[in-house]
Amino acid sequence: MKFAVIGGTGLIGSQVVKNLNAVGHEAVPHSQSTGIDVISGQGLGEAVAGADVIVNLTNSPTFDEASPAFFQTSMDNLLAAAQKGGVGHFVILSIVGANQVPELDYYRAKVLQEDILAAGPVPYSIVRATQFMEFMDAVLSWTADGDTVRLPATPIQPIASKDVADAVAEVAAGAPLRGIRNIAGPEVFSLDELGRITLTHKGDGRTVVTDPTAGMFAVVKGDVLTDKDAHLAPTRYVDWLS
16 A cells, blocks of 8 residues: 655654555655645645555644644645545544643644544544653653752653554554554553653663652643553563663
């Protein structure tokens, strides 16, 4: 099959392209660097021409109140191009529990993206993943102050980007789910514990202080960002760190 992977040069997209091509499909990466613009619509018709499947892995440039507008416009443009091009399957990557954290602009924006796709004219699949292991350094940097990092005890079920890409490629090559598949890492940690494990492994002498008000994940209530009934990926966090 032929796949148009929009956002195909990023962390997940580049691995999805590699996976699909490795098993004999034709997966073509598209991004701003290859001349497409999901907001203006530039190049989208050419990008999806002849494609059986669109995998949309583009992301909002911000995580604030501007993010819903990005997903609204980009999805409208991509769905129009997909319908015109006769695409038979449209796949996006979203976040486990996004619909249960309306306090976060970005999570609301991802739910909007899901809703637009589900209401659209193209058979679809939504893959929801838990937080990427690769993002832990960024999470630590948000609330770092000198020798201290403040983190809430929010339950997190980290997943390696490789495992996310494997799942997205598998779903994209199959029949449209017309629904959602949740994927998650094999272990649940509290975020403060995960911070301590990370700093210890890196030989970083900073101290993690548990602070229920610190950072983006402070507004998350309970364990909504985890899912023990999800399709569990194989990579454990300490193995990924190594």
